[in-house]
Amino acid sequence: MNKLLIQLTLLLGVTGLSFGAIQRPDYDDTPNPEFLNSSWMATIPDDQPLSEVTMPGTHNTMALYGGVYAECQTWTLASQLRAGIRFLDIRVRHVDGNLTIHHGVSYQRAHFGHVLEGVAEFLHEHPSETVLMRLKEEFSETNDIYGAVVNYIHSYAHWDLLWHSRLVPTMGEARGKLIILQDFSGPDLGMRYGSLDIADRWKVPSLLYVEEKWQSVYDHLEAAPVGNMAQIFLTYSSGAGVFAFPRAVAQRVNAQLYNYLWAKTNVNQRFGIICMDFPAAPMIQMIIDFQLRGTTKKRQALNPAPSEAGLKQTASLTNKILKLLTDNV
Numbered sequence: 001m002n003k004l005l006i007q008l009t010l011l012l013g014v015t016g017l018s019f020g021a022i023q024r025p026d027y028d029d030t031p032n033p034e035f036l037n038s039s040w041m042a043t044i045p046d047d048q049p050l051s052e053v054t055m056p057g058t059h060n061t062m063a064l065y066g067g068v069y070a071e072c073q074t075w076t077l078a079s080q081l082r083a084g085i086r087f088l089d090i091r092v093r094h095v096d097g098n099l100t101i102h103h104g105v106s107y108q109r110a111h112f113g114h115v116l117e118g119v120a121e122f123l124h125e126h127p128s129e130t131v132l133m134r135l136k137e138e139f140s141e142t143n144d145i146y147g148a149v150v151n152y153i154h155s156y157a158h159w160d161l162l163w164h165s166r167l168v169p170t171m172g173e174a175r176g177k178l179i180i181l182q183d184f185s186g187p188d189l190g191m192r193y194g195s196l197d198i199a200d201r202w203k204v205p206s207l208l209y210v211e212e213k214w215q216s217v218y219d220h221l222e223a224a225p226v227g228n229m230a231q232i233f234l235t236y237s238s239g240a241g242v243f244a245f246p247r248a249v250a251q252r253v254n255a256q257l258y259n260y261l262w263a264k265t266n267v268n269q270r271f272g273i274i275c276m277d278f279p280a281a282p283m284i285q286m287i288i289d290f291q292l293r294g295t296t297k298k299r300q301a302l303n304p305a306p307s308e309a310g311l312k313q314t315a316s317l318t319n320k321i322l323k324l325l326t327d328n329v
Contacts (some may be wrong), residue, residue, distance in 0.1 A: 046172030057087025233272025
């Protein structure tokens with residue numbers, strides 16, 4: 001009987017799932033990031049292709065409402081960008097030219113114009129950065145959102161905000177730009193989402209399948225450093241199913257992802273975009289720190305631009321050194 005109960009709770013995806021806010025190094029479903037990292041791309045050389053940059057992203061970026069089946073994040077778009085997120089996953093429902101934000105049936109109390117305004121404001125304040133945005137239609141089947149998207153860009157942002165090419169830009173070309181990864185038909189607005197090397201095994205029927213999900217994440221992260229360096233790699237660590245809520249999957253997969261990256265701390269590799277549900281600031285910082293050494297590291301040494309997290313660590317280290325010196329006087 002006890003074994004049957006354990007299997008049933010695993011199937012329902014509720015074991016170890018806390019409904020109170022949690023802030024761990026790998027997982028955070030509190031309202032605000034532990035610390036921010038708004039301008040981390042400033043230290044990346046201008047001539048480095050974006051395909052060689054490792055960056056954090058969020059799956060279903062705007063999915064903050066709708067209950068345990070729909071919610072994938074708890075931070076606002078502004079908080080995510082300031083925390084260091086540079087890949088957004090945006091889903092729009094198309095009705096009579098209107099583009100509202102949805103996760104499945106769940107309306108997310110926003111429209112595409114709010115997203116564009118938020119990104120434009122962030123890039124205006126942080127011109128050293130770039131934002132990549134997967135954009136697709138959800139909870140409608142018009143297969144014709146191109147015109148509406150263009151209208152929203154003109155109404156809520158500006159045409160020159162976009163990177164208008166299918167080619168992968170260098171960091172210098174991408175600064176201050178929104179790069180739309182176009183997951184819909186129509187003329188080019190930016191890069192095509194399908195041009196990326198993507199691992200998105202999102203179906204996790206129950207928590208009994210979490211290890212299979214993690215294996216797909218692991219395999220793609222292992223492939224990224226030896227894959228085509230001219231191609232952007234995108235790995236989704238997120239997953240869900242009828243018997244596995246996004247929170248429950250993230251609490252387990254994020255922990256494995258954090259341990260995996262921690263073990264790789266000293267390697268010189270690119271991992272591409274790592275896209276998560278409920279990421280934590282320390283996890284984001286760890287991903288940001290995986291920039292290819294060489295030119296990047298030389299530039300950091302000559303012209304350091306420490307993050308908020310780095311400043312905290314430096315202050316802590318300085319205090320320890322001063323204490324040691326005082327104790328030895």
